[in-house]
Amino acid sequence: MSIVEIAQNAREASNLLQLVSSEQKSLVLKSIKNALSSRRAEIFKANEEDLALAEQEVNAGRLKASLFKRLDIRGKNDEKFETMLEGIDEVDLLADPIGVVLAIFEARPEVVVNIACLAIKSSNAAILKGGKEANKTNHVLAQIIKQAISSLNENGAASSQNHSSFPENAVQLVSTRDEIKQLLDLDKYIDLVVPRGSNSLVKSIQNSTRIPVLGHADGLCSIYIDKSCDASKASRILVDAKTSYPAACNSVETLLVHKDALANIFPEVAESLIQSGVTLHLDSRSKDALLSSNKNFSQKQEFIKDATAKDFDTEFLSLDIAVKVVGSVDEAIDHINKHGSKHTDCIITDSEQNGEYFMKKVDSAGVYMNASTRFADGFRYGFGAEVGVSTNKTHARGPVGLEGLTIYKYKLYGNGNGSTDYGPGKKQYLHEDF
Amino acid sequence: MSIVEIAQNAREASNLLQLVSSEQKSLVLKSIKNALSSRRAEIFKANEEDLALAEQEVNAGRLKASLFKRLDIRGKNDEKFETMLEGIDEVDLLADPIGVVLAIFEARPEVVVNIACLAIKSSNAAILKGGKEANKTNHVLAQIIKQAISSLNENGAASSQNHSSFPENAVQLVSTRDEIKQLLDLDKYIDLVVPRGSNSLVKSIQNSTRIPVLGHADGLCSIYIDKSCDASKASRILVDAKTSYPAACNSVETLLVHKDALANIFPEVAESLIQSGVTLHLDSRSKDALLSSNKNFSQKQEFIKDATAKDFDTEFLSLDIAVKVVGSVDEAIDHINKHGSKHTDCIITDSEQNGEYFMKKVDSAGVYMNASTRFADGFRYGFGAEVGVSTNKTHARGPVGLEGLTIYKYKLYGNGNGSTDYGPGKKQYLHEDF
Numbered sequence: 001m002s003i004v005e006i007a008q009n010a011r012e013a014s015n016l017l018q019l020v021s022s023e024q025k026s027l028v029l030k031s032i033k034n035a036l037s038s039r040r041a042e043i044f045k046a047n048e049e050d051l052a053l054a055e056q057e058v059n060a061g062r063l064k065a066s067l068f069k070r071l072d073i074r075g076k077n078d079e080k081f082e083t084m085l086e087g088i089d090e091v092d093l094l095a096d097p098i099g100v101v102l103a104i105f106e107a108r109p110e111v112v113v114n115i116a117c118l119a120i121k122s123s124n125a126a127i128l129k130g131g132k133e134a135n136k137t138n139h140v141l142a143q144i145i146k147q148a149i150s151s152l153n154e155n156g157a158a159s160s161q162n163h164s165s166f167p168e169n170a171v172q173l174v175s176t177r178d179e180i181k182q183l184l185d186l187d188k189y190i191d192l193v194v195p196r197g198s199n200s201l202v203k204s205i206q207n208s209t210r211i212p213v214l215g216h217a218d219g220l221c222s223i224y225i226d227k228s229c230d231a232s233k234a235s236r237i238l239v240d241a242k243t244s245y246p247a248a249c250n251s252v253e254t255l256l257v258h259k260d261a262l263a264n265i266f267p268e269v270a271e272s273l274i275q276s277g278v279t280l281h282l283d284s285r286s287k288d289a290l291l292s293s294n295k296n297f298s299q300k301q302e303f304i305k306d307a308t309a310k311d312f313d314t315e316f317l318s319l320d321i322a323v324k325v326v327g328s329v330d331e332a333i334d335h336i337n338k339h340g341s342k343h344t345d346c347i348i349t350d351s352e353q354n355g356e357y358f359m360k361k362v363d364s365a366g367v368y369m370n371a372s373t374r375f376a377d378g379f380r381y382g383f384g385a386e387v388g389v390s391t392n393k394t395h396a397r398g399p400v401g402l403e404g405l406t407i408y409k410y411k412l413y414g415n416g417n418g419s420t421d422y423g424p425g426k427k428q429y430l431h432e433d434f
Numbered sequence: 435m436s437i438v439e440i441a442q443n444a445r446e447a448s449n450l451l452q453l454v455s456s457e458q459k460s461l462v463l464k465s466i467k468n469a470l471s472s473r474r475a476e477i478f479k480a481n482e483e484d485l486a487l488a489e490q491e492v493n494a495g496r497l498k499a500s501l502f503k504r505l506d507i508r509g510k511n512d513e514k515f516e517t518m519l520e521g522i523d524e525v526d527l528l529a530d531p532i533g534v535v536l537a538i539f540e541a542r543p544e545v546v547v548n549i550a551c552l553a554i555k556s557s558n559a560a561i562l563k564g565g566k567e568a569n570k571t572n573h574v575l576a577q578i579i580k581q582a583i584s585s586l587n588e589n590g591a592a593s594s595q596n597h598s599s600f601p602e603n604a605v606q607l608v609s610t611r612d613e614i615k616q617l618l619d620l621d622k623y624i625d626l627v628v629p630r631g632s633n634s635l636v637k638s639i640q641n642s643t644r645i646p647v648l649g650h651a652d653g654l655c656s657i658y659i660d661k662s663c664d665a666s667k668a669s670r671i672l673v674d675a676k677t678s679y680p681a682a683c684n685s686v687e688t689l690l691v692h693k694d695a696l697a698n699i700f701p702e703v704a705e706s707l708i709q710s711g712v713t714l715h716l717d718s719r720s721k722d723a724l725l726s727s728n729k730n731f732s733q734k735q736e737f738i739k740d741a742t743a744k745d746f747d748t749e750f751l752s753l754d755i756a757v758k759v760v761g762s763v764d765e766a767i768d769h770i771n772k773h774g775s776k777h778t779d780c781i782i783t784d785s786e787q788n789g790e791y792f793m794k795k796v797d798s799a800g801v802y803m804n805a806s807t808r809f810a811d812g813f814r815y816g817f818g819a820e821v822g823v824s825t826n827k828t829h830a831r832g833p834v835g836l837e838g839l840t841i842y843k844y845k846l847y848g849n850g851n852g853s854t855d856y857g858p859g860k861k862q863y864l865h866e867d868f
Contacts, residue, residue, distance in 0.1 A: 079858070099797065099827055191827040206644040210637065212828040213646075233850030240852025355847075363533065371848025380853070382865030393533055393625045394646040395829035413789075414805025416667030418674025419814070424513070431816030 004182075007189035009169040010100040010125040025121055028149055028166055032120075033088040035148040036113065036141070040081065043144075046136040047073045047109065054133050063133060066247040066317035070108045071134055084110040087379060088117050102183055103387060104129045104205065105196035109137035114378075115194075115387050116145050116171040125167070127183065127190070129174050142173040184209035196388045199341075214390050218315045219249030220341040221373040224332040224358065225269065226349035227260035233370065234265060234348045235272035238321075240372040241346070243276045247317050249389060250344055250376040254312055255323045256332045262289040262325060270323075271295055274303040278319045281307040285325040312339050329354050333361045340364060342391045344376040344398075365391060365398035438616075441623035443603040444534045444559040459555055462583055462600055466554075467522040469582040470547065470575070474515065477578075480570040481507045481543065488567050497567065500681040500751035504542045505568055518544040521813060522551050536617055537821060538563045538639065539630035543571035548812075549628075549821050550579050550605040561606050561624070563614055576607040618643040630822045633775075648824050652749045653683030654775040655807040658766040658792065659703065660783035661694035667804065668699060668782045669706035672755075674806040675780070677710045681751050683823060684778055684810040688746055689757045690766045691720060696759060701727040704757075708737040712753045715741040719759040746773050763788050767795045774798060776825045778810040778832075799825060799832035 001009075036043065054071050057063035074081050101124045105111045112128055119126035130138040149168050174180070183190060187210045194214045195205045202215045223241060225234050241252035257266050262285070270280060270290055280303060282290065287306065290297040297304065311322035312335075326332045329347075336345050344366035347358040355369040366376045378386025378399035386399045421427050435443075470477070488505050491497035508515050535558045539545045546562055553560035564572035583602050608614070617624060621644045628648045629639045636649045657675060659668055675686035691700050696719070704714060704724055714737060716724065721740065724731040731738065745756035746769075760766045763781075770779050778800035781792040793801040800810045812820025812833035820833040855861050 203644065210640040212826065214828070230850065236850050236852050237848075240854050244852070244854045366846065368846040369848060371846050371851040372853050374853035375846060375851070380856075380863060382863065392646065394648070412800065412802040412805050412809060414671075414803060414809075416664065416670050417805040417809070418670050418678070419806050419808035420674050420678045422814075429814055429816065 004186065006127060006172055006174065006179075007100070007183060007186040010127050010172060010189060024166060025123070028120055028152060029088055029117055031152050032113075032117065032145050032148040033085055035144045036088075037085055039140075039144055040078075043081075043137065043140055044074060046140045047071075047134075050109075050134050050137050057133065064317075067106060067131070067133065069247040070106070071137075073109050073137055080110065083379060084113050087114060099191040100125045100127065100189055101192045101194060101387070102127045102129070102180075102190050102211070103194045103196070104180060104201070105388075106131040106133075106198075106201075108196075109134040109141060111196065111387075112138050112141040112173070113145070116142075118387055120170055125170050125172075127172050127174060129180055132175065135175060138173060138175075142171065145171055181208075184211065187211045194387050212395070213392075214388065214396060215392050218341045219251070219343040219389065219391075220254065220313070220315050220339065221250060221252050221344045221346075221376075222254040222256055222332075222336050222340055223252050223346045223348060223373065224256040224326070224329070224336070225258060225261050225265055226329065226347055226351060226354050227258040228350045229261070229265060229348045229370075230350070231265040231268040235269045237346070237348060237370065237372050238269050239272050239276050239278075241374055242273060242278050242321055243319065244372075244374055246319055248374065249315075250373050251317070252346075252373050253314065253316055253321060254335075254339070255321050256326050256335060257286060257323065258329075258332070259285070259325050259327055262286065263293070266290070267293040267295050267297075270297070273321065274300050276319075277303075278321055279303050279305060281305045281311045281320060281322040283307045283324045286323045289325075315341075329358055333358060337361075337363050342393075343389060344368065344373045346371065346373050365389070438620065440561060440606055440608060440613075441534070441617060441620040444561050444606060444623060458600060459557070462554055462586060463522055463551055465586050466547075466551065466579050466582040467519055469578045470522075471519055473578055474512075477515075477571065477574055478508060480574045481505075481568075484543075484568050484571050491567070498751075501540060501565075501567065503681040504540070505571075507543050507571055514544060517813060518547050521548060533625040534559045534561070534623055535626045535628060535821075536561045536563070536614075536624050536645070537628040537630070538614060538635070539822075540565040540567075540632075540635075542630075543568040543575060545630065545821075546572050546575040546607070547579070550576075552821055554604055559601070559604050559606075561608060561617065563608050566609065569609060572607060572609075576605065579605055615642075618645065621645045628821050646829070647826075648822065648830060649826050652775045653685070653777040653823065653825075654688065654747070654749050654773065655684060655686050655778045655780075655810075656688040656690055656766075656770050656774055657686050657780045657782060657807065658690040658760070658763070658770070659692060659695050659699060660763065660781055660785060660788050661692040662784045663695070663699060663782045663804075664784070665699040665702040669703045671780070671782060671804070671806050672703050673706050673710050673712075675808055676707060676712055676755055677753065678806075678808055680753055682808065683749075684807050685751070686780075686807050687748065687750055687755065688769075688773070689755050690760050690769060691757065692763075692766070693719070693759050693761055696720065696723040697727070700724070701729050701731075704731070705729055707755065708734050710753075711737075712755055713737050713739060715739045715745045715754060715756040717741050717758045720757045723759075749775075763792055767792060771795075771797050776827070777823060778802065778807045780805065780807050799823070 051071055054063055054068050058065055058068045101119060103115045103126060109130065112130060115126055115128060146168060149166055153166055190211050192214055193205060193209060193211050195202050199218045206213045206215065223238060245251060266286065266289055273280065282304060307322050312324060326335065342364045345362050345364045346368035347355055348370055349355050359367040359369060376399060381399050383399060389399050390396050422429060485505055488497055488502050492499055492502050535553060537549045537560060543564065546564060549560055549562060580602060583600055587600055624645050626648055627639060627643060627645050629636050633652045640647045640649065657672060679685060700720065700723055707714065716738060741756050746758060760769065776798045779796050779798045780802035781789055782804055783789050789803040793803060810833060815833050817833060823833050824830050856863060
């Protein structure tokens with residue numbers, strides 16, 4: 001199939017989706033969930049093959065280890081897979097659609113299911129392009145989804161009054177970069193591009209299309225330890241934010257410490273991080289503070305490095321964190337607004353006033369007080385699934401679920417009304433809420 | 435001032451605006467309204483000078499007549515000016531800001547006031563670039579706004595607890611194309627570009643920036659006369675939609691007529707349009723229908739032209755309308771989705787079923803049943819003012835008021851919470867409404 005045909009198919013499916021009822025869509029979603037659940041062995045096998053190939057690539061230095069970790073679709077005790085299935089049930093709102101969404105993503109194969117289901121429920125047609133390293137898993141997932149729709153169509157269960165079947169092109173998969181290049185020119189058919197991946201991927205796409213881009217860029221999240229706070233809370237938050245899933249975009253990468261917290265609070269936090277295997281990239285003041293504390297950091301030299309300027313602009317995606325001392329909450333805010341990626345940033349403080357000030361002035365999608373940045377996630381926010389985390393400041397921001405894939409339409413019911421009937425001395429506009 | 439400085443000023447003003455209270459902003463808006471109202475003579479004088487120069491340009495064929503009509507800031511009995519002032523009072527909601535908005539527009543000078551006030555109320559800093567034909571009016575309006583802010587600052591009335599004054603760079607005016615070119619590169623400082631003007635302006639901006647563009651493109655609005663409807667209602671709607679302000683983007687440009695309405699309904703509508711001075715660009719079937727009717731259209735040849743294919747893709751902005759016969763509501767919908775600009779389209783019908791079907795399947799920001807397309811306007815929708823009419827399908831659609839200039843922020847208040855405290859057998863996410 002040519003790329004233009006794929007885009008035309010999607011536009012056509014999108015038009016048909018506008019006539020599909022909420023019940024039909026629920027039926028299709030339930031059917032997809034059942035199919036995925038019952039054919040999990042097949043999916044796991046494809047995923048294992050992808051993982052085996054990817055491992056060779058990592059060993060040969062051709063693939064980043066952080067990408068490899070995201071490739072697994074099962075997770076511990078199949079938790080990732082079960083969460084993905086649960087998300088299908090949770091996607092249960094209906095709103096007006098955008099139309100055709102082009103999603104481009106890297107390693108994580110569960111994104112196929114997340115986006116396909118969000119698209120169906122929100123009446124969008126989706127064109128998906130996964131990373132080639134998850135090619136087999138993506139392919140089998142897309143096939144299962146397509147077959148779930150077509151077998152419903154065959155026994156007539158998903159048909160509506162107006163149309164004989166649910167549009168099978170509601171979800172399509174493409175697999176090469178060249179196809180993406182062609183699709184990015186088709187603003188006539190495609191309403192939104194959602195790239196999930198590195199900053200350079202997002203920027204290169206923004207530079208090469210007129211279609212609006214919902215940029216899921218790097219997550220360079222920071223946590224700021226204010227001058228007065230509970231050291232054990234701070235330790236718990238930092239360990240969770242850094243170590244629970246270092247490859248995730250909502251993991252913390254930079255730790256800012258108020259100078260007055262250096263002696264009492266910072267050493268305990270640093271000790272907890274080092275015990276969890278985290279390497280600290282320290283500026284000179286934070287390093288001095290550790291070495292002059294009574295916690296024998298000189299015996300943990302392998303976890304202590306000197307920070308470079310570049311470290312504060314780096315998304316490590318590994319057990320590394322950059323540490324910088326600041327003189328005030330304003331200095332912390334300035335650092336975050338300048339070096340952060342506007343994803344999610346946190347203040348740990350006892351002072352409600354400082355907390356509110358930080359949350360007002362930090363210009364990020366998520367601003368947290370006394371909680372781990374790892375909560376920034378569509379599932380955890382209750383969206384059922386997410387197409388990505390937007391660091392844009394238009395349309396949708398933060399984890400993007402169903403609402404980020406919808407747009408409104410103004411419907412006006414008249415009785416022959418003309419605009420010249422309204423005005424001074426004539427009919428008045430009321431603008432009342434119903 | 436260099437362009438980078440202007441953009442940096444705006445970013446700085448935007449950060450300061452986040453700390454400004456709702457009361458401060460109301461005070462500033464009231465003060466701007468008073469200043470504009472009391473200095474109207476000055477504004478009208480500048481506007482008359484612009485109009486005089488523009489008239490010469492129109493006569494010399496260097497400026498389109500439709501642009502000239504939009505240049506007048508007063509309107510009949512100063513109605514346009516008063517409406518602009520009233521809009522300032524109506525802009526009275528508060529939400530989270532986007533940050534820095536760059537608005538690029540053509541002839542209409544009242545846009546300076548509309549956007550400046552929306553920006554202040556929504557805590558956005560705005561950089562405005564008007565058309566050079568309204569240079570003097572724009573300049574005096576921007577100066578009045580700036581002085582209203584600075585004189586409030588001087589007597590301390592607009593100061594907040596945290597800052598000594600209201601940011602005077604909240605509204606800045608630039609005037610050359612070269613400055614725009616430079617600003618479009620500064621995605622570091624600018625969050626949203628709002629171009630108001632021709633399709634080619636919007637497309638050229640979309641092609642030359644990474645900043646999200648809220649595209650206000652052409653308004654190619656259509657009205658479809660269904661097979662059964664009231665001919666006098668249809669006439670009233672068409673005359674209003676075509677003649678009340680032909681230069682506006684919400685005026686009708688294409689009339690689609692169901693074949694079964696050709697004999698009974700269309701001749702009366704055509705007669706009303708011709709009596710109002712409208713020239714009809716007819717396809718062969720609609721022309722035959724008129725000439726074979728009993729209304730003596732052969733004596734009105736100067737208002738009857740043969741339609742060309744290009745007429746159905748033309749925004750006339752004049753007393754011209756293209757007419758095409760269709761065989762069904764589906765054919766009308768297909769024509770609109772293919773040739774329209776997704777602005778506002780209308781069905782005139784007696785059938786609720788056909789009306790609902792049309793409103794569902796037509797993929798435009800506004801879909802109307804039995805009412806003039808001229809209602810598609812921020813004032814008329816109750817937004818107080820508009821920055822433009824978006825034909826995008828992301829972020830904001832239709833007339834864009836305060837909501838289109840805002841974005842949300844997720845605030846999370848914790849007590850040392852880590853994400854690993856939640857999960858199967860541990861704490862659960864509740865996702866309840868408050």
